[in-house]
Amino acid sequence: MDTTIARKTLEDMRNRLTARVGRIEAHIRRDGKPLDQDSEEALSERTDDAVLDGLDVQERKELQDIDHALSRIAQGQYHVCSKCGSTIGAERLTALPYTTVCVHCG
Numbered sequence: 001m002d003t004t005i006a007r008k009t010l011e012d013m014r015n016r017l018t019a020r021v022g023r024i025e026a027h028i029r030r031d032g033k034p035l036d037q038d039s040e041e042a043l044s045e046r047t048d049d050a051v052l053d054g055l056d057v058q059e060r061k062e063l064q065d066i067d068h069a070l071s072r073i074a075q076g077q078y079h080v081c082s083k084c085g086s087t088i089g090a091e092r093l094t095a096l097p098y099t100t101v102c103v104h105c106g
Ligand SMILES: [Zn+2]
Pocket: 081, 082, 083, 084, 085, 086, 101, 102, 103, 104, 105, 106
């Protein structure tokens, strides 16, 4: 498997997430006032604070997983299961780009 593609996929995911998390943080800081840039999209995502908080935590977790996967790529460990050390299949990595364990350990 070409990690260039995996890295691109992960970076795209990361960009989307950071853009979203950034908007959510902006909502909290500005008390729900949407950003000027993409206000229509921001408006559609407006919801109550509890849901925003939940999204924030979950997306931050996802962001950590993506960062972890990117550092595993950088270290040449992307295909290596973090539990048993065997190779994680390309199909699994395509389906779950930021998994750290093989099909047997996951
Ligand atoms: Zn394993």
